[in-house]
Amino acid sequence: AQSVTQPDIHITVSEGASLELRCNYSYGATPYLFWYVQSPGQGLQLLLKYFSGDTLVQGIKGFEAEFKRSQSSFNLRKPSVHWSDAAEYFCAVGLGGGYNKLIFGAGTRLAVHP
Amino acid sequence: DAMVIQNPRYQVTQFGKPVTLSCSQTLNHNVMYWYQQKSSQAPKLLFHYYDKDFNNEADTPDNFQSRRPNTSFCFLDIRSPGLGDAAMYLCATRRGLRDQETQYFGPGTRLLVL
Numbered sequence: 582a583q584s585v586t587q588p589d590i591h592i593t594v595s596e597g598a599s600l601e602l603r604c605n606y607s608y609g610a611t612p613y614l615f616w617y618v619q620s621p622g623q624g625l626q627l628l629l630k631y632f633s634g635d636t637l638v639q640g641i642k643g644f645e646a647e648f649k650r651s652q653s654s655f656n657l658r659k660p661s662v663h664w665s666d667a668a669e670y671f672c673a674v675g676l677g678g679g680y681n682k683l684i685f686g687a688g689t690r691l692a693v694h695p
Numbered sequence: 696d697a698m699v700i701q702n703p704r705y706q707v708t709q710f711g712k713p714v715t716l717s718c719s720q721t722l723n724h725n726v727m728y729w730y731q732q733k734s735s736q737a738p739k740l741l742f743h744y745y746d747k748d749f750n751n752e753a754d755t756p757d758n759f760q761s762r763r764p765n766t767s768f769c770f771l772d773i774r775s776p777g778l779g780d781a782a783m784y785l786c787a788t789r790r791g792l793r794d795q796e797t798q799y800f801g802p803g804t805r806l807l808v809l
Contacts, residue, residue, distance in 0.1 A: 585737075613794055624699075624785055624800040625738070632795050671737060679792040680726065680750065685737035 583608045585674050585686035593692040594662050602657040602689050604672030613675035614655040615683065616646055620668045628670075631655065642666070667693045698722070699801035701786050707807045708776050716771040716804045718786030726789040727769045728798065729761060733782045744769065745792065773806075781808045 586605045594600055606612055613632050617625040629640025636648040646657045655672060669688045675681040700719045708714040718727065726745050730738040741755045744763045758780070760772040773780055783805050787798040 617800075622803075622805070624701075624802040625787075626800070627797055630797065675794065677794045679794075680743055680745070681789070681792075681794050681796070681798075682740055682743075683738075683798065685739075687737050688735075 587686035600659045604655045606674045615673040617671045701801040718769045724788035728787040730785040
């Protein structure tokens, strides 16, 4: 069955530090992969997506993610975190086939210390 | 700005009292989705529409119904809310059925059941 695992429930980093959020997926076919961010009480905003081609994907707000097929991973990175990045981050796999149902991971809550 | 709008942002209802949540979009997208997101959990797809073609997820309770009277609007009806239905309900839209199309999320409606 398709699934997405985000091993870290909570992560705390200092402002200006680098960040890496982990995501592993289980899916038999070539995955469509997404990272969304959710601020408290808000909906989901797309940070970036991978469909094919270059395995290093650039997104908004200075985020990037790297698709590694051999590791079934799609980790999100940012070189220097800002206090406004504090939020919950969801990794998702799209199943394609038209409706492209999204299967989400449980999320990683990011706290940023000044 | 074109966007996905959800009303109300917060809804309080009583156990067993029917409630309707609303989603509208100015994106003129063909596909609309409803997700349920319980506290500290990943969003879970309830159902989706392509135009008026309705698709129910297999594990969506019968208590949940949906209507899409036109392209712009989609409603989620909970016929007899239980305490376990307290959650954030997210509406999303997508232009079409190409796998590369992105889902755009609204801000969500937080439902409280007393």
